[in-house]
Amino acid sequence: MNFKKVAPILALVVTTSLLGGCTTDTTYEAQSTQEATNLQENKEEKVYVVKVQNITDHTITAVTGELTQDGPPALPNGETVTGDGPPALPDGETKAESTPSALPDGEAMTNNTPPSDEGGMQSFSASQETITFTIDDTTEITIEMLQGTQEGTLDQIGVNDILEVALNDDHTAKSIIVKNLNAGGGFGGSNTVTQGTSANTIDTDKNITDGRYISTGDDENALRVDNAKVTLDGITVEKTQGNSSNTENGDFYGQNAGLLVTNGAEVTIKNSAVNTTVTNGNGIFSYGEGTVVNVSDSVIHTTGNNSGGIQTTGGGTMNATNLEIETKGNSAAAIRSDRGGGTVKVLGGSYITNGTGSPSIYSTADISVADATLVANNSEALVIEGKNSIALENCNVTGNMGSSNLDENDSVHNIMIYQSMSGDAAIGHATFTAKNGSITANQGDMIYITNTTCTVELTNVALTLATDTLLNVSGNTSSRGWGTQGSNGGDCTFIATNQAMNGKIRVDDISILDLTLQQGTQFTGSINTENMSGTTTVTIDDSSKWVLTGDSYITEFTGDLSQIETNGYKLFVNGEQVK
Incomplete structure (x- = not known):
């Protein structure tokens, strides 16, 4: 359950742990004058920096301490970044070409104000005191990320998190900031829009036919359209040489892209070809609010890493019709978005x-696709990061994610919905909808949901599974920085309409599933056959059916039990066998 406002329960308790192993517990009275050495106090609140030791319901126990400034920041797996390396992404690879692996592409962010920090990584130095405090319905929770902050919830706080806590006189938390100790140095991205140079720039309104635009320079676009209304018909764009000095400037702002449209320009492109062979050689890039790209009947080929087909960031708009896109590099989604998102x-x-790390679609934006073929030959098919969406209609989707670059506990999947906490995607509710068409998984679970809340809606989609798992809603090890282990599960509302589907559904003990089968849906499968303790609600209407393929354990059922065929297996609701 996601919640920010909860009822107060306990008073604040401070425990002092002596070096000899003895402890003394002291309860604060209203007029107590005792102060912790790291405490800042005013008439209304007391501020602590703490490290979480335990969370029980609405009560947090933590050790007090202080933050100290260290050297450069570290990646979630403990590797030191060099300035250009982004955080690890779903396929276990990073955006930077100089690092071992490549991410499934960018993330979006709506708050560009960086956390206050003087640079480098901070570390927590613990004292010998612990405190226990509670959250009430007025507590404000903020999540500090690499490039800004987002409103948070209690279930985003986990054991070992570092918090800055302001306590009221009644010993409840007035505000909590979940600290990001990597915030000072970031991962090499710039808060300043850095787009490099351009071999050719159009900054006045005009129509052009059969032009050819070439770039071989570093951090250089072959063609840039800047704040102009332009029509391009039958042109060729070639970005065949030129290094990218910073992969995130390429991912976020279009540096080194083949064709960059920026600064509120409106461009129509048709019957054209774009070819790039360099890192950050995104084919056609739409950057910034008010920027609109309308591209049709064109071909885009890219071969370098971090080189998507069409890329949209910073609130830009991309409208694409009948394109032929093929990418060959890592972190090179065909339909790609990154920081700031937009509309595609x-x-x-x-x-x-x-x-x-190159899904056919990587969404940190609102992306809708109809009547298209989407194929990822060496990656998951689709990824949604954070508060963003993918809507498909009459599409044929295929994914083939391998496991060679993954850790032992990583998920192999076809569709992933997640929140990386890297700071490039707003925290919030994700949405995936698919109507008609087909989705094929050649490896792994069909759908994997972790460290986020989302809605999944399937309507009359032909599903082909690679394994026996249809849906996996679960936490992760946090090795890639996706939340805190033990509190980074998924929360999914899954609606199946006129849908045939089969396979196992798994919901772990820190996750939630609300499953609705309606309008002629038939689900042939099981839920939590291992008797996992995740919260699972199932609703079935009179026209739908659930055929069990294994003993199933759920927490709530709505509907007529006659719509369930046990097939020789048992259904348990809240531990009680009902069929």
């Missing part, structure tokens, strides 16, 4: 990727 609409065409 795709109609028709073929969108194929071949690299690792």
Whole structure:
């Protein structure tokens, strides 16, 4: 359950642990004058920096301490970043070409104000005192990230998190900031829009036919359209040489892209070809609010890492019709978005990727696709990060995520919905909808949901599974920085309409599933056959059916039990066998 406001329960307790192993417990009275050495106090509140030791319901126990400034920040797996390396992404790879692996592409962010810090990584130095405090319905929770902050919830606080806590006189938390100790140095991205140079720039309104635009320079676009209304028909864009000095400037702002449209420009592109062979050689890039790209009947080929087909960031708009896109590099989604997101609409065409960490769609935006073929030959098919969406209609989707670059406990999947906490995607509710068409998984679970809340809606989609798992809603090890282990589960509302689906559904003990089967849906499968303790609600209407393929354990059922065929197995609701 996600919640920010909860009822107060206990008073604040401070425990002092002596070096000899003895402890003394002292309860604060209203007029107590005792102060911890790291305490800052005013008439209304007391401020602590603490490290969480235990969370029980609405009560947190933590050790007090202080923050000290260290050297450069570290990646979630403990590796030191060099300035250009981004956080690890779903396929276990990073955006920077100089690091071992590549991410499934960017993330979006709506708050560009960085946390206050003088640079480098901070560390927590513990004292010998612990405190226990509670959260009430007025507590404000903020999550500090690499490039800003987001409103948070209690279930986003986990054991070992570092908090800055302001306590009221009644010993409840007035505010909590979940600290990001990597915030000072970031991962090499700039808060300043850095787009490099351009070999060719159009900054006045005009129509152009059969032009050819070439770039071989570092951090250079082959063609840039800046604050102009332009039509391009039958042009060729070639970005065949030129290094990218900073992969995140390429991912976020279009540096080194083939064709960059920026600064409120409106561009129509048709019957054209874009070819790039360099890192950050995104084919066509739409950056910034008010920028609109309308591209149709064109071909885009990219071969470098971090080189998507069409890329949208900073609130830009991309409208694509009947494109042929193929990418070969890692972290090179065919339809790609990153920091700041935007709006992407795709109609028709073929969108194929071949690299690792290169789904056919990576969404940190609102992306809708209809009547298209989407194929990821060496990656999961689709990824949604944070408060963003993918909507498909009449699409044929195929994914083939390998496991060679993954850790032992990592998930192999076809569709992933998650929150990385890297700071490039707003925290919030994700949405995935698919109507008609097909989705094929060649490896792994069909759908994996972790460290986020989301809605999944399937309507008359032909599903082909690679394994026996249809849906996996669960936490993760936090090795990639996706929340805190033990409190980073998924929360999914899953609605199946006129849908045939089969396979196992798994909901772990820190996750939630609300499953609705309606309008002729038939689910042939099981839920939590291992008697996992995740919260699972199932609703079935009179036209739908659930055929068990194993003993199933749920916490709540709504509907007529006659709509369930046990098939020789048992159904348990809240531990009680009902069929």
